Amino acid sequence: MRQSVLLLPGDYIGQEIVPEAQKVLARVCELYDLDISTDSALIGGAAYEAEGDPLPASTLEKARAADAILLGAVGGPAFDHLDRDLRPEKGLLRIRSELGLFGNLRPAIMYPQLVDASSLKPELVSGLDILIVRELTGGIYFGQPRGIRTLENGEREGFNTYVYSESEIRRIAKLAFELAAKRGGRVCSVDKANVLEATVLWREVVTELAADYPNVELEHMYVDNAAMQLVRAPKQFDVIVTGNMFGDILSDAAAMLTGSIGMLPSASLNESGQGIYEPCHGSAPDIAGQGKANPLATILSVAMMLRYSLGCPAGADCIEAAVGQVLDQGLRTADIVSRDGVSISTSEMGNAVVAAL
Amino acid sequence: MRQSVLLLPGDYIGQEIVPEAQKVLARVCELYDLDISTDSALIGGAAYEAEGDPLPASTLEKARAADAILLGAVGGPAFDHLDRDLRPEKGLLRIRSELGLFGNLRPAIMYPQLVDASSLKPELVSGLDILIVRELTGGIYFGQPRGIRTLENGEREGFNTYVYSESEIRRIAKLAFELAAKRGGRVCSVDKANVLEATVLWREVVTELAADYPNVELEHMYVDNAAMQLVRAPKQFDVIVTGNMFGDILSDAAAMLTGSIGMLPSASLNESGQGIYEPCHGSAPDIAGQGKANPLATILSVAMMLRYSLGCPAGADCIEAAVGQVLDQGLRTADIVSRDGVSISTSEMGNAVVAAL
Ligand SMILES: CC(C)[C@H](C(=O)O)[C@@H](O)C(=O)O
Ligand SMILES: CC(C)[C@H](C(=O)O)[C@@H](O)C(=O)O
DSSP: OOEEEEEEEESTTHHHHHHHHHHHHHHHHHHHTOOEEEEEOOOTHHHHHHHSOSSOHHHHHHHHHOSEEEEEEOOOGGGTTSOGGGSHHHHHHHHHHHTTOOEEEEEEEOOGGGGGGSSBOHHHHTTOEEEEEEEOSSGGGTOSSOEEEEOTTSOEEEEEEEEEEHHHHHHHHHHHHHHHHTTTSEEEEEEOTTTOHHHHHHHHHHHHHHTTOTTSEEEEEEHHHHHHHHHHOGGGOSEEEEOHHHHHHHHHHHHHHTTOGGGOEEEEEOTTSOEEEEESSOOOGGGTTTTOOOOHHHHHHHHHHHHHTSSOHHHHHHHHHHHHHHHHTTOOOGGGOOTTOOOOOHHHHHHHHHHHO | OOEEEEEEEESTTHHHHHHHHHHHHHHHHHHHTOOEEEEEOOOTHHHHHHHSOSSOHHHHHHHHHOSEEEEEEOOOGGGTTSOGGGSHHHHHHHHHHHTTOOEEEEEEEOOGGGGGGSSBOHHHHTTOEEEEEEEOSSGGGTOSSOEEEEOTTSOEEEEEEEEEEHHHHHHHHHHHHHHHHTTTSEEEEEEOTTTOHHHHHHHHHHHHHHTTOTTSEEEEEEHHHHHHHHHHOGGGOSEEEEOHHHHHHHHHHHHHHTTOGGGOEEEEEOTTSOEEEEESSOOOGGGTTTTOOOOHHHHHHHHHHHHHTSSOHHHHHHHHHHHHHHHHTTOOOGGGOOTTOOOOOHHHHHHHHHHHO
């Protein structure tokens, strides 16, 4: 069965890391006899520059037709002067919404070879393996009404709407319970039910759904406490499920616990299993064009793609093992190199993973 | 001039730590010849049990009349079954709003004696001194409309409104700039202006106001990045200013960086300099009644009270120095004791501070 992958390199280092991940995908296709066609398209600032739109219709059309999408990163200060609707981030938010990618999986995994890179003491993070499941197409990111209005007294006021319906909550919670059942068997649902009505409903629906998963343990935590517990004792968590905004904040904090934001992949899935796979890090304009970027987060995103959208978990395992191997060999890009270590380039790292497959 | 302080011990360990702080305040009054009367009242679960309301009218009346308020902590699982409007937290939210306490100051300071208690590596936190300035009476905490409604298709939806007016933003930003001018001279304003219109206005107003403070350096940061930077390199921050919700999350994360949530005070101020002073930690039902609670956060809240509401900065300095001294003496409550150390009780700690004044 022929499957198709759309490449959306995006901006800055996105252009450097996606080709490395593509090499890895090509080699996995050979090894596992997969018939995968690839195409590419523009998104973000690159799309704005070429077509005046951070998500051109042609890109969206190709995206809808693809079985999976590999995205680099979008954005950068060069686009900050643009009207909000034309900014690179808007392209990302729109494609998530258009494709219905409600389920954002963000693992925070501590690679044993990189424990020293963490800000936290080794005993607190060695063996860390958290999966953050963030709702991605609802909440305050997309709630209406929103905007800036002028009040009667003449001053302006900015407003947004935080909103979740029962079905939106149930859908993301179900994904979290199902993923938890296949790993540590624990879900921590994060809300602010002592203050926000929207999350009172969240807590209620998640609790109700838990009855369908007797083998999964459910805990509720307020978001302020969750932020604190992530710093205090992160290994207490298995799967964390939360809304769009809280997930944005907590997943970045969790990622940083591992000391290696350049290592962390993500998947954003819709109900038919189609997904966008992308590194958790951004487009890093400061190091773009220098061959310094770490391609491993993007390469590991290919592994998630094989697992969740392309039906080839063995290929996913193979990539993850190869990444472990190159780390064991001591190979490091600049972001994860130790003080007196030698770093290799983006493409050297890509080649090393291909060789280790 | 006679001044008045209202004590609101609240629930659980609140009842144990406030008396210790009261001892310290009494001794400072003697030393600095201050004429301060104290009274006390009920709030939170204790008030609900006695009067069926977490913020009785009599408490609010006394609070309005006081120059400053010292609060212990409110809440606990015993009250979770209550209707939301009757819960202890609601008493806290209401008193903040009724008194107009828009400016919440939450220092995160690393005590040199406690560096080992931090989750972070010593070099990342030693000398840490951040001040988080959180807007406390607006944003999504109080925005209207809010609630849970039933949609046409029969399912329910929970919703809240994130809203800030120009004057609300200007007021809290001004406080942050003024505080920054007296310390490190740097303000980091945290928003999510790439997604939320409410925070687009926030960024605009803060930027505008910065022109009035040429000696203070202003930086803007997205909240997800701020959460990450707090873990990665917290010493990059001086003053952080942000809205109610983001401030709730970031201040808890920042507090935990110091490894000693039992050590951190807070102040919540209104435009006339009146304030509620309270520890950052909660009511800790699990250790209540055992004499184990750390009273230092509450004692340090008295120091903030002397500085910001009672016009006695020398008394504040004196308390802070005394706390440093008891830590130097090796005195520790259970929450900050080292693995093989001996811990002292709540009242022993209170007495030690009084002796060191
Ligand atoms: C770029 C931005 C709009 C985006 C978000 O907030 O979702 C990013 O922070 C992320 O987490 O993918
Ligand atoms: C108890 C709760 C309502 C409160 C808040 O969210 O403001 C608390 O977390 C705090 O930070 O003081």
